[in-house]
Amino acid sequence: MSYRLKLLAAATFLAYSTMSQAADIKIGVAEALTGPAAKYGVAIKNGFTLAADQINAKGGVNGNKIQLIAEDEQGKKEEAINVFKKLLFQEKVLMIFGPTLSNSAFAADPIANATKTVVFGTSNTADGITNMGPFTFRNSVMEADVLPVTTRAAVKQFNIKKVAILYGNDDAFTKSGYDVFKSALAEQKIPVTDTETYAKGDVDFKAQLTKIKASNPDAIVCSCLAEEAANIILQTRSLGMKQPFVGGNGFNSPKLFEIAKDAADNTLMGSPWSAENPSAANKSFMADYKAKFGSDPDQFAAQAFDAMHIVAEALKKVSLSGNLEKDRLALRDALPAVKIEGATGKFAFRRAAPKDGKEAGYDAQQDAIVNIAKGGKFVLLK
């Protein structure tokens, strides 16, 4: 073979091999796009879409384009299982983002773990999600990490000596928030003067608030969703109480100010993301989101956006072989080491403590942002 021919052969081989390498990376997105949880699921899907489009516009990951395959799990556990199976066995995705609700995650994540595929939750804050297996990841910051920071900031801000607690006891989110508040307050040695509960759909909280008023706390800790929280704040003020409120992620909604307006001033809220965060990454995310979807992003979109970039970062270090089983494992091994600075700030993974002798997955290691309500919106607490 002449030298030239050899060169030609080598060149075609090279071209062929790079061509075969540049393939689509299929990533499953299982979110609640219809049903009551759709307001979260759609924002999450938008976050992924924005990030994937940005990555692809820059040439993808190592020349490979990211292809999102979105399926609707309707916020139902049976449907989440169906969608996971479809993505894993039919679409043969490299990994799955989702599902939206923690309940669906408890039903569907074991299936991903059984097939040794990474399942990455961006909105599952419930306790025990990452205990389902070593392939479970999430970048949603648990309330257990956010709320203690918030109460500590509140104590410093308002010089609090004792507090009262009010929470919804028939909702998984508000009930687990209460559990975290309770242990955080005990740890920080803040006495609780009174603990009151309500049920989902209640609109009159005067009975509970009168009792709270009699116990004379310095602040009211509230594990509530935005609408109820807003009503509670309004009714507290009408009873002549001036105490500041301390809340969790449930407060992080424009609804709070639509109903409570200025009455919500001096409310403290901890969140993994804030629209007021002035970092460059967050500023550009917010501008890009608004340009693409015509509305302002929320925390769920921000977390999804960051999650996509976390995975892209991990994929940079993985050389895809085309063997699905091997690639899925390689992605799992590359993910824990990823550290990025995204719209929600500095991010790293933290291995969850194993439970019942089962290997656990990875939680988010991230600082919470504490906000204070001023003039009908949340601003960063200085």
Next chain:
Amino acid sequence: MLEWWDGFWAIYSTVIFGIGINAMLALSIYLTLSCGLLSLANAAFMGIGAYTASMISMQTALPFPLALLAGAIMPAIVALIIGIPTLRLSGVYLAMATLGFGEVVRVIVLNMEITGGPMGLNGIPQKTEWWHIVLLLAAILFILARMRRSKTGRAFEAIKEDEIAARLMGVNVGGYKLLAFVMGASIAGIAGGLNAHYTFTIGPGNYAFENAVDILTMAVFGGTSNLIGPLIGSSSLTLLPEFMHSLKDFRLAANGLILILVILYLPKGIWDPARIRNFRKKLTSSSSGKVS
């Protein structure tokens, strides 16, 4: 072929499980409807069965069949206790009382420590196999089919058509109603136990008003004049959303539209033997008319 089947099974096994479970639920409400009772407690009975069976398999080492058996017996006992006073009611009053019962069960489960409160039970071991569902569904169908042609089945039919006439004929109306109610509860409990052991997780919200209506819809959609109706209703309403994936956001609206059309034009459900017989008769008479 075998490979194709393996792939198909891996993807759609949960859908097929769902058809079996929903068939049981539709049959459980068919049983009470066949006795003239409009009961909306079946979702609650499903929940009682699901919680009983899951708590047994999570906290004890007892085998799965025993857990399922307890999941069938526990709702039957509860049905016996609440059935005696509430079955004196009829029509919408009974519907309201059973709906209230469902809410009571939800609130109790929500406030108990042992049931996990609002968080529900997570990490239920996966024990349901396809043949469990097939076997139990076949057994339930066999018992119900035999019952239809027995003295009990005819008594149910008589009570459904005219309660006063049945009583005058010497039929023990109260006793038969209670029997239908308790058996329906037991079937719903089995369905709950099986469902909990393949979805890994249950919560108080899974067995609320919405599910009670879903179960009723499946039975009515298929038709409640015999056993085939509930089976057709449950399988078509389980599969319909799967087939309509391509409609995306309009899927739920399309689902509702199909429901409305069926109820408008086929008020006795899809499977209505009398209508089918009439249709056949019309066909034969018109064709024979042409010949002569």
